[in-house]
Every structure is written in C-alpha cells, then in structure tokens.
Amino acid sequence: MGDAGSSVGRPALGDNVAGALFMVGSMAGFAVNDALIKLAGAEMGLFQAILIRGLGASLLILTLAAMLGAFRLAPGRRDWAVLGVRSAAEVGATLCFLTALFNMPIANATAILQALPLAVTLAGALFLKEAVGWRRYAAIAVGFVGVLIVVRPGAEGFNSYALYAVAAVGFVVLRDLATKRLSPAVPSMLAASLTAVVITTVGGIGVLASGEWAPVTPRALGFLGGAALFIFFGYLFSIMTMRRGEIGFIAPFRYTNLIWAILLGLFVFGEVPDAAMLIGSAIVVGTGLYTFHRERMRARTLALATARRSG
Numbered sequence: 001m002g003d004a005g006s007s008v009g010r011p012a013l014g015d016n017v018a019g020a021l022f023m024v025g026s027m028a029g030f031a032v033n034d035a036l037i038k039l040a041g042a043e044m045g046l047f048q049a050i051l052i053r054g055l056g057a058s059l060l061i062l063t064l065a066a067m068l069g070a071f072r073l074a075p076g077r078r079d080w081a082v083l084g085v086r087s088a089a090e091v092g093a094t095l096c097f098l099t100a101l102f103n104m105p106i107a108n109a110t111a112i113l114q115a116l117p118l119a120v121t122l123a124g125a126l127f128l129k130e131a132v133g134w135r136r137y138a139a140i141a142v143g144f145v146g147v148l149i150v151v152r153p154g155a156e157g158f159n160s161y162a163l164y165a166v167a168a169v170g171f172v173v174l175r176d177l178a179t180k181r182l183s184p185a186v187p188s189m190l191a192a193s194l195t196a197v198v199i200t201t202v203g204g205i206g207v208l209a210s211g212e213w214a215p216v217t218p219r220a221l222g223f224l225g226g227a228a229l230f231i232f233f234g235y236l237f238s239i240m241t242m243r244r245g246e247i248g249f250i251a252p253f254r255y256t257n258l259i260w261a262i263l264l265g266l267f268v269f270g271e272v273p274d275a276a277m278l279i280g281s282a283i284v285v286g287t288g289l290y291t292f293h294r295e296r297m298r299a300r301t302l303a304l305a306t307a308r309r310s311g
Contacts, residue, residue, distance in 0.1 A: 019244035022237045023253040029234030031110070031260035034101055035268055036227035041102040044214040047206025049224060050094065052216065054200025056228030061196045061235060065189035068239075079186050086178035086191060087198040093171035094199050100165035105271040110261035111150045111281040112165040116172055117254070117288045118143040121295075123173045128180065136294050139287040146283025149276055157276065192235055251292050255285050 040049050065071065075083065100109045118140045124130040125137075151162040182191065207213060241250055258281060265271035273281075 015244045016246060016249045019241050019246075019250040020253045022241040022244060023250050024256045026234050026237035026241055027254060027257035028260050029230045029232075029237060031257055031264060033227045033231040033234060034106060034110070034261070035264040036223045036230065037098065038101050038106060039268070040220045040223040040227065041098075043217060043220040045207075045210065045212045046095070046098055046102060047203050047210060048213060050098070050203030051200060051207055052203075052221070053224045053227045053231070054196065054203050056225055057231050058193075058196040058200050060228060060232040061189070062193050064232070064236060065187070065193040068187065068189050070187040070189035070193060073185060073187070073190075075186050075190070076183070079183050082178050082181045083186075083191060083194055086175050086182075087195050089171045089175035089178060090195045091199055091202050093168045093175060095202075096164040096171060097168035100161045100168065103161040104159045104165075105265050105273070105277075106269065107258070107262045107265040107271060107273050107281075108150060108159070108162065108277055109165045110258055111277060111284065112147055112162060113169060113172075114255060114258055114281065114284045114288060115143055115147045116169055117251075117291060118284070119169050119173045120176050121291055123177055124180075127177060131298075133294070133298075136291055139290045139294070143284050143287035143291075146280045146287065149280030149283065151280075152276060155276075157274070188239065252289050255288065258285065 037049055037053055040053075097109065097113065100112075121130075121132060121136060122140050125132040147166070151166065152158045179191065244250075262273055265273070
C-alpha cells in the first residue's frame, strides 16, 4: 500500500498519461520520418536527402524556436563550445544512422538504437562519475548482449551496415553528455535549431563535394517533405513530453519507437523481423526498462533521504 502523502507535489495521473501519449507521438514522428527518408533514399544519395529534408525541417524548427523565445538569450563562450561539440556529434549520429537505415531493415537499425539509454548510463558512470550500482551494470552488460544478437557479428545474417548503427549510438551518447554540460539557461530549442541548421549545411557540403544530384521527382519530394514535417512533430511532442508528468513514468514509452519501426518495416517495406532480431530487441528493451526502474527507485530514495534531513 502506498503512503498517503506520497503523491504530494507529484504530477497527477492525468499529467503522466498525457506525457506518455506525447512520448508515443514523438516516437511515432521520428519513426515515420525514418521510413520516409528511407523511401526517398531509393531515388537519391544520402547527402541530397539530408539537404532537402533539412531545408524543410530547419524552417519549421526555427519557427517553433522563435515562437518559444529560444533566441532571446545569447549563450556564453563555454556554452557555444559545448553546442559545437553537441552539433558535431549529432552530425555523426545522423550520417551513421541514415547510412545504416538506407542499407538494412528499419526495425533492425532502430533496435540497435534502443541500446542508447544503457550506453548513456554507462557513459555517465565512466565520464561524469554518476553512481551506478552492480544491478544496473549487469543490466547494461546483458543489454549489450542483446545488441550483439541483433547485429550478429560473424553470422551468416550479418550486415556490415549494422556497425554504422552501433557507431550512431556512440555519437548520440557524446551528444547527450555534451547536453548535460550545457547551462540550464540554454533553451533546448536553441540547441535543436543549431543542430538542424548544421546538419542541413553538412548535407549541402556533401552534395557539392560529391557532385551527385539526382533528379528530384514529385514522389521523392513528397517523401522528404513528409519527413521534415514528421521530424518537426517529433521534436514538438518531445518538448511537450518534458513539460508533463514524471520522467520516470514517461521514459519507458521511448521504446514504442521500436514498435513503430517494426510495423513500418512490415507494412511499408515488407521486412519481416526474424527470430534473432526479436530476441535481441526484447533483451535490449527489457534491460532498458529495468534500468529506468532502478533509476526511478534511486531518485525516490534520494528524495526521501533529503526530506528526512530537511525535516
């Protein structure tokens, strides 16, 4: 039975449900974006797709950032340096993940990316000296075994492009570590806007350097326009998620991204997930959920200890 006073100061159930729904919507937006840019990739190169999608996405994200007042505060020199590292990591993650996405099933690439919470927890312990107990270390180790099952190194079903998805996880970890170094006053939409502009610029530079430009058909333009719109909604819903409910309640709903990817892979690309992919994904998601659970319990323990000391 719960403590009668345990709900004081905590979000109402309706806020948690709303936050969870926004998280599901955000993950759907990002998953549909991935599917649409993968469809466009059948007609053009990687950099061209990044450039065209980026132009639309940047316009939408910059407009949203301006509406939220993200440009009213100029970051200091230190924050600009951190934003530079964060943007570079985001570029690396985008290039690696899209390279994997263009060359392997969408569900497999997305499944590997689900190891991100485990990787961030490990990186936080190694580089930021965050407290991580043996249970979470064990969960991280088991989770990475799940990734190996999905990747299948040395097996007949191995796809070398899966290594790009693994590299994308590393770049996103670097991005998240950099994000933690930002001053609290730096608006999240300022970071998102800078990232969108930098990635679009890299797409343009890549097109110029390669000299490759395929004719843009109305079909491909529609895919990329839709991708820009859905990635915008992904960002929008992710912001709304952070403003509603408890992170501990909402965070596990990130894994709905994998469900969307499996459904899109099946019905859009005809990609039927095999047993290894499903088993590996289940291990990664299960250990990730356990890590979220342990983090939530640790936060509650710290909150109780703080309350007792202050009382």
